[in-house]
Amino acid sequence: MKIINEEGKLFGIINIIDLIAIIVIVLLIGGGVKRVKNSEIEVQEKVEGIEKEALIKFEAEKLKKNVVDEIVVGDILYHNEKETTFGKIVDKKVEEQKDKPDFYKVVISIESKVEDTPKAIIIGDSETRVGSEFVLKNKRVKLAGTVISMEVK
Incomplete structure (x- = not known):
């Protein structure tokens, strides 16, 4: 079995360009979720004078x-x-x-x-x-x- 067949599909299942696009989208979504989850809301303390x-x-x-x-x-x-x-x-x-x-x-x-x-x-x-x-x-x-x-x- 070839890794990439004559039609340009990886293992005969998915086109390599489509796979790269899916991986990039998943990484962007994962990074965004991680960033929102880890961001702390900074509250400035009001100092009375x-x-x-x-x-x-x-x-x-x-x-x-x-x-x-x-x-x-x-x-x-x-x-x-x-x-x-x-x-x-x-x-x-x-x-x-x-x-x-x-x-x-x-x-x-x-x-x-x-x-x-x-x-x-x-x-x-x-x-x-x-x-x-x-x-x-x-x-x-x-x-x-x-x-x-x-x-x-």
Whole structure:
């Protein structure tokens, strides 16, 4: 008895290409079942923090004059994507950008309620650190910038 006959069938029963396809399908199904069965659901533990007051300095660059004028002390700023409150503007410092005429850099001081946890300072639902980049907005203005300092009280 030949292993592969004239018709290309293995032991005269099944075509060799069909057999390879069946083996590949069985291996893929077996691997998928094993992966799903062995995967652990990772649950991140919610670490409760202490609510505190903080003074955040936020810097935005390359702003036109009309945008700078809409940044008003006393206004509330919100995270653009999450719609959570970031804080209240308590001061703004404006300086013209030396390399780009008609553009300004603004440093905004923001009073914020933060959650101080062992892992991070949380404002709204976002972990916030010096160097964090956010888009903040209110009904008048939308700003992309960077947190340049945080003073938690």
